[in-house]
Amino acid sequence: MTCLANFAGLFPGRQTPLRPVGPQALHIEHTLVLVFAITTIVYLIVMAVLTVGVVRARTKEPLPVPLTPDPSTERRASWAVGIALGITTLLLFIMLIDSFRTSHQTAVLAAQPAMKINVYGHMWWWEVEYPMDEEPYRMVRTANEIHIPVGAVVDIHGTSRDVIHSFWAPNIHGKKDLLPGYQNDLTLRVDEPGTWRGQCAEFCGLQHAHMAFDIVAQSRKDFDKWYVQQLTASAEPTTSEAAHGREVFLTHTCVMCHTVRGTSANSHVGPDLTHVASRSMIAAGTLKNNRGNLTGWVANAQSIKPGCRMPPNPMPASDLNDLITYLESLK
Ligand code: HEC
Ligand SMILES: [Cu+2]
Incomplete structure (x- = not known):
């Protein structure tokens, strides 16, 4: 995955929005880089102007404040403020439009046919269900480990069994709150095989910090193998x-x-x-x-x-x- 300013090499982590491995995280990273760049440049310019002002004020004799404003100074000041105001508005709009675009783009995947996975937040673990078979007894259920095929569009139907939790795997997508009694959907895709870590992102009680999960993105073949294995009943003891x-x-x-x-x-x-x-x-x-x-x-x-x-x-x-x-x- 590439980005304007490619952070991928700098941040190799498996739980960071700076190393996107899916289209949505990539859009989110673009917005993050854009906002960071704009605000950094503006900050530096403001600090530079401030420094010049302070240094000038210290080196010059203080002038007496004129009784009537000088029209030409006033005009210049109005222009300066007007231009700064214009640039500020423009920059805010650039960030606003970009963030609208990102929220649109992170949602477009939802239109594609997807594999469904139910995720239930519990205090303090994640229940994962694969309702892929017509027969309810052939339902794969697991915990804290979500296997998906690389490149597949996956629809996470999320809800909570108790309090509000938030499902967040930053390399893949933004956060999605899981609310008791409501169903929130999150459509995602992972383009790079690997084990990407996620974490509950809404304080949900004592062990909130120990409520992590892994998204294991694997080849279709490995995924099918895993799925078929998970479908089987438990192994009979051999010893x-x-x-x-x-x-x-x-x-x-x-x-x-x-x-x-x-x-x-x-x-x-x-x-x-x-x-x-x-x-x-x-x-x-x-x-x-x-x-x-x-x-x-x-x-x-x-x-x-x-x-x-x-x-x-x-x-x-x-x-x-x-x-x-x-x-x-x-x-
Ligand atoms: C009152 C309910 C309850 C009883 C009784 C109970 N457990 Fe658990 N068990 C849980 C819950 C809830 C979790 C998840 C805890 C968490 O991660 O916060 C859990 C987690 C586990 C896990 C870890 C599973 C995973 O994938 O993270 C194992 C293994 C386990 N229990 C084994 C046992 C065994 C063996 C017994 C009986 C000796 C037992 N439990 C009795 C509720 C129970
Ligand atoms: Cu939680």
Whole structure:
């Protein structure tokens, strides 16, 4: 992606509006660069004029203020103020028109046929649903990780299950508030494969800062592979530890909040765990998904993300160990 003043090389981050990877973020970056350039130049000119004025006033003898204004000085002053006013108005209009153009251009994608994804904001994680199949039971549900094909137009239907959240992946698009009881749509496209990070952008309570997500843009082939894998029910345990771990899972409170398709656990208070091991992070970008973190999380999520909606789960170490082995088998 290129831009007037291409910032891309300077800002390689995967969570920055200065490295756009989709058409809308590119338009937003154009506006940002334009406004930044205009305001910087104006600022420098104002500072220069001010400096000249101050230096002159200090070096010259102060003149007595004339009793009647001198018409020629007055005329010159009126011209100067008039021209400055004209330029200011013109610049404001340039920025206004450009920002109108950007908001139009970020919306035009919406007219194209798109793949639909439902995103629900929760305190403090993101539920993601792929209603791509006619059969409701063949619905891929995941959390905090949105896979999309590169170059595909994607329609995010966003809403909230509790308070107001805001969906923001700055490399891709602007912010979109997710409001309880309302549906807000955000159409986007990502042109560069990669994992682009997003973050809740509306203060939503204690763990607002730990409410991140990843948009994984991958080739159509990789996406299809991922999707087909996600459609399958959970893997059957292949070892006695994992089998015991599943037993632990199904006989503890986990089932009151989580779903593991293919088992009797079928609740939607917390993230769907059918393929939890396929995700790279847990707890909305808070922790890398590895054995140590998973164990700490399941044992006492409150010590990691205080206030989160998952209670501590005291249990014998051997049970916990087998439970984690089971969770890690849910690829
Ligand atoms: C009262 C509801 C509740 C119970 C009971 C519960 N959880 Fe959770 N769990 C949640 C919520 C809510 C989250 C998301 C927390 C967040 O990220 O803020 C979560 C997150 C998780 C995650 C991370 C998933 C991800 O992709 O981020 C795992 C793994 C998990 N729970 C496992 C378990 C296990 C195992 C048990 C039983 C021992 C259990 N949970 C019991 C509500 C619950
Ligand atoms: Cu939020």
